[in-house]
Amino acid sequence: MKILGLIPARGGSKSVPGKNIKLLGGKPLIQYTFDVAKQVKGITRLILSSDDDDIISVAKKMGLEVPFKRPKELGQDQTPTIVVIQHALQYFSTQNIYFDAVCLLQVTSPFKTTSFIRDAITKFKSANCDSLVSVSKIPDVYNPHWAFEPDSNNHLKLVTKEEKVISRRQDLPTAYHRDGVIYITKTTVLLNENSLFGNKLAYIESPMEYSVNIDSYEDWNKAEAILMKKV
Template sequence: MNLAIIPARGGSKGLPGKNIRLLNGKPLIVWSIEAAKKAKLLDRVLVSTDSEEIAKVAETNGCEVLMRSPELASDEATTISVIEDISKKIPEAKNFIVLQPTSPFRKKNLIDDCIAAYLSGDYTNLATGFWCKYKEFGSHNNLRRQDYKGFFYDDGSVYVLSKAIVSQGKWFGEKIYRFENSKEQNFEIDDEIDFKILEMLMKEYSEA
């Protein structure tokens, strides 16, 4: 079973209520719910939350909800610990597809393309993202960007994790599929400016 998990904790110190704040007319989390429901390679979709308000929005939009325990809703709780708990409650799940609600812009077929890529080889996990060439100022002598390989940064759009690594409490394994995502889909929402950026990008690049 390919199980999609949309993790949405109620507490957000940086941007209170962000998971259900309206983005282009829809609660933020609904964008991820709708993307998951359109994917053909997902067998089941659920929202993991500790918030009754988020749960209500998810259920209103036709998504299953699994409430978290208080321990998994704390500031110290990690996403992998949430997935571990879900894996124990839904043992038939073989692959876990994590969709962060704060990365709401996913073009058509992105989720299916990621799952297909993950299944194409003996991969432990997959993450969408981009190759960035950032270096701390003062750490190099005016190094040209083209001379620096850079590193792969995950953008939060799609993660695929095997049951094997989840059972070990690991967020990634030894054989990672780095799925390069288009730039307009790389943006995550952390603050007010991010909301404005995503609103414009989604209007400009959304497919009919």
């Protein structure tokens, strides 16, 4: 199976300006993802997709392939991720280069490991699925089976539409949320169904230390604290 490893990194971040190449522990943020992904044999080709000259320059210096510069209109806040992936696939198709799946590796989750990416690809290949995503467990206090919404009479009812509240924490079913560490999707699903997920969605649970997703200075500080513990 041919898998394209895609690292998206646009310029113009507003929450943490320049975060994709901002130094975290002395290294550009983007380098954390590149350093582990380049060692994954299951990735056929690893590239960067960026609209920003500074990011592209930093990426090339560390040895990350940048086969094209992403159009500015695909680097906006509202640009859907799937459009960025489709642009990369379409670029390669003009060269008669095709992939069976795309492994999306977001820079904002810097602490994933080579073994985690490898395990995700192995599970994707064996799971008879359209896609695989990484997930983290939702804390019990936020479990959807304990979530309420007001009805038309302003009385609370369970969001899950169940009649009775599960009273014991031990009886709550496990619930997950997508944590953004990794997405793997078949090319046919990306292009023909215009979807990152398809109908058959497999998952892999991220260790707690991977779950930081840098979208604010608070997240950045959390990442720095994690690094301090690793030293």
